[in-house]
Amino acid sequence: MRKTKKMLVIALAAVLLLILTGCGNSADKAPEGKSAEPSVGTRQDSASAERAEGQGKALVVYFSRTGEQYTVGVIDKGNTAIVAEMIAGQTGADLFEIVPADDHYPMTYDALTDVARKEQREKARPAYAGTLPDPGGYDTVFIGAPVWWGDWPMIMYTVFENNDFSGKKLVPFSTHEGSGLSGFDRKLAAACKDARVLEGLAVRGNDCQNRQDKVKESVSQWLGSLGY
Numbered sequence: 212m213r214k215t216k217k218m219l220v221i222a223l224a225a226v227l228l229l230i231l232t233g234c235g236n237s238a239d240k241a242p243e244g245k246s247a248e249p250s251v252g253t254r255q256d257s258a259s260a261e262r263a264e265g266q267g268k269a270l271v272v273y274f275s276r277t278g279e280q281y282t283v284g285v286i287d288k289g290n291t292a293i294v295a296e297m298i299a300g301q302t303g304a305d306l307f308e309i310v311p312a313d314d315h316y317p318m319t320y321d322a323l324t325d326v327a328r329k330e331q332r333e334k335a336r337p338a339y340a341g342t343l344p345d346p347g348g349y350d351t352v353f354i355g356a357p358v359w360w361g362d363w364p365m366i367m368y369t370v371f372e373n374n375d376f377s378g379k380k381l382v383p384f385s386t387h388e389g390s391g392l393s394g395f396d397r398k399l400a401a402a403c404k405d406a407r408v409l410e411g412l413a414v415r416g417n418d419c420q421n422r423q424d425k426v427k428e429s430v431s432q433w434l435g436s437l438g439y
């Protein structure tokens with residue numbers, strides 16, 4: 212009986228020693244105050260990066276204006292540019308900004324609405340600077356712009372008509388102040404008949420400037436629904 216008790220004490224002491232010295236490698240230990248576990252964000256990023264790889268190569272093409280914008284005053288980064296960068300950041304896509312070849316767009320809101328209205332009435336096809344990366348090198352092209360008078364800005368039709376998107380997955384996104392997606396998906400499908408248009412996303416322009424966490428969340432959810 213005394214022998215059993217002694218063995219029990221030795222066993223308990225051994226267990227205690229193991230606990231005190233730690234079973235794992237000390238290199239695995241987190242610095243004080245930090246967790247060794249990756250943060251939720253890190254885990255989501257690597258998981259979505261893996262899923263993004265499965266989706267093939269993606270390109271984000273967008274048009275966006277700085278200067279005076281509706282409800283947000285004068286901005287130095289456009290609302291649509293903010294969403295475009297979030298999409299590229301979460302999918303690893305390349306980015307291409309549509310910049311007018313001749314930038315005749317005024318920096319004040321009222322004057323800009325007049326120019327945009329005139330272009331729409333005239334079905335103008337303003338030229339853009341540079342050359343879009345060949346869509347043939349991509350599986351998916353995200354295409355975004357602000358809603359202008361309930362439609363894509365006319366310069367985006369120049370993009371749709373001057374590039375070959377056949378066989379591509381096209382994903383529209385808009386920023387707006389009440390009109391939502393404004394039929395961007397339907398109009399894109401009509402302009403690029405041999406492409407497959409997927410579910411789009413509409414984001415309030417004001418949120419892009421003032422509630423970026425909320426916008427990031429909507430972008431993540433939407434990308435998740437698309438398989439990213």
Ligand SMILES: Cc1cc2nc3c(=O)[nH]c(=O)nc-3n(C[C@H](O)[C@H](O)[C@H](O)COP(=O)(O)O)c2cc1C
Nearest residue numbers: 275276289290291357358360361386388389390416
């Ligand atoms: C010329 C013009 C027309 C606009 N028309 C609409 C519209 O029809 N519906 C709407 O909800 N917002 C409209 N807006 C607001 C913009 O869509 C919104 O401010 C957008 O986020 C601007 O994006 P950006 O900063 O990327 O250019 C218009 C803005 C401008 C400048």
